[in-house]
Amino acid sequence: MSTIERPLPAEVFSGLDRVGPVPLYAQVAERLEALIADGTLPSGTRLENEIAMGERFGLSRPTMRRAIQVLVDKGLLVRRRGVGTQVVQGSITRRAELSSLYDDLAQDGRRPTTEVLVYEQLLPSPELTQLLGVEVDHPVLHLRRLRSADGVPIALMENHLIAAPTVGREELEHRGLYEMLRERGSTMRVARQFVTARAATKEEAKLLDVRVGGPILTLERTAYDQSGQIVEIGHTHYRPDRYTIEFTLVAK
C-alpha cells in the first residue's frame, strides 16, 4: 500500500564498471533487483524519477530507462506516465527463464540425477522430418531420460535433436542438455511451449511412480538457436505433485 519514497544508500549509485563486459543498464538493473529482493525497496515503494536516478548513477536518461525497463519486463516494477515508477506488491523474485530443469533443480539446492533410458541415432519419420525441417536422410538424436531430484522421479523427458552427435551418453547422466549444447555452439534463443495435462500411461506411471490414469503435466517444446533454426523438439512429462511450471506475464 505504501507509496513512500525512500532515500537509498549512496554506495548503491557508485562503482559501476564501465570497462567490463556487463552493460551499464544490466548492472543497474541487477542492483535495483537486489534492493527489491532484500527489502530495501519494499512493495509499493515509489522510485525517484528516471532522470534523477540516472544522474545519481552518472548515466544518461536512455540508459537509466533501459535498466528500469528490464525490471518492468520481469514484472518487478510498474510504471505510469504522469505518476512514476513503483515496486510491484508481493514481488518475490522468481525465474521463468529459458533454462533447463537440471539447472533449476540444482539452483534450488536439490540433487538432480538423470537416467538415460534411450540414446539412439535415427532417421526421422516423415512427420518428424516436417517438424524439424530437416532432410529425410539427416540423422536425429533421440533421447529418453528420467530426471529425479533427491531420489524422487520428477520428469520423463523425450528429446529429438538435430546435429548433436557429439552429445555423449555418459555426460547426459550428470549434466543438463542445454548446457551441453551451449558448449557445442548451439545456444537456445527462443522456445515455443505448450502445456497441458493427461492421464498417465502404464509406462509413465511405472517410471514416475504414479497411478495409471492419474494426472500428468505435459510440456511440448520447440527450441530454436541463435540463427533461428530448430534444434530440438522436446516432450516432457512431469509428476504434478513434484513440479509446477511458473511464469510471469507482463502487458506490453
Next chain:
Amino acid sequence: MSTIERPLPAEVFSGLDRVGPVPLYAQVAERLEALIADGTLPSGTRLENEIAMGERFGLSRPTMRRAIQVLVDKGLLVRRRGVGTQVVQGSITRRAELSSLYDDLAQDGRRPTTEVLVYEQLLPSPELTQLLGVEVDHPVLHLRRLRSADGVPIALMENHLIAAPTVGREELEHRGLYEMLRERGSTMRVARQFVTARAATKEEAKLLDVRVGGPILTLERTAYDQSGQIVEIGHTHYRPDRYTIEFTLVAK
C-alpha cells in the same frame, strides 16, 4: 534453411502515421509481423541491416531498432551481432498474452458462454487477507464461473477480487472479467502464474464433464494492476483435452 534476402515492396515503407497515437516503432513492428505472417518474409529470411531499414522507413536507428526488438521479444526474429537479423523457423504467429480466456476463445471464432455459479461479497479468511494484502474488514468479491465454448465446458474459474463491487453478475455472463475491470479503471499489468495438474474432484468432474480422478490442468494466478497492487487471485481448472496453455520464451 534459406538465408535469402528479399526485396520488399516499396509501399511497405511508406505511409507511417506520425500524428496518430500509435508509436512509429509499433507501426513498423506490426507491418513486419504481417509480412512474416503472410509469407512475404519466410522462415530463415535475412532482413536488411537496421540502419538501411530505418532509412527506408524514414526512421532513426534507435526507432528502427526498437521495432525490431518488439519482434525479437515475440520470438519471431533472431539477431546475431556481426551477422544480421533473421526470421525464426516455423514462426506461426501466436499469442501468449495477458488476455482473458474469453477473448482468446472469441478470437478463435468459438462461441464462449459463461455460467456464474457463485457471486458473493465476503470478508476474506486470514490466509486470503495475507495473500491479497488487504484489511481484514475489506470485502472481497468471490466468483465461481464455468466457461464453455460451443456448448462444451472448458474451464472452471474461481476469482477473488479486490474493490470490484461494480462488477455486475449479469454482465459476467456475457463478457470477460478482465475487460470489465479495464473499463472500471483497473488494467492488468503483471500476472504471476503457476501451472500444474491434479486429479479431478467429484464436483469438478461433474461440472467439466470428465472422469473423477482424471487429469485436470490447473492455473493459479496473481494479477497486479498499473499501480502494482494485487487486484485478483484466480484459480482456473481446465479440461486438458480442450485447452492448452501456450507461451514463448526468449533468452535475454
Next chain:
DNA sequence: CAGTGGTCTAGACCACTTA
C-alpha cells in the same frame, strides 16, 4: 577487413496524471 548488431550519450517534444 567490412559489415553487423550492442551500447551509450545529449537533447527534444509530447501525453498523461495530479493538484
Next chain:
DNA sequence: AAGTGGTCTAGACCACTGA
C-alpha cells in the same frame, strides 16, 4: 502548472562475425 514517463532523433564508439 508541475512533474512524470513515452517517444524520437542524430550521432558516437565498440564487439563480434565472416570472408
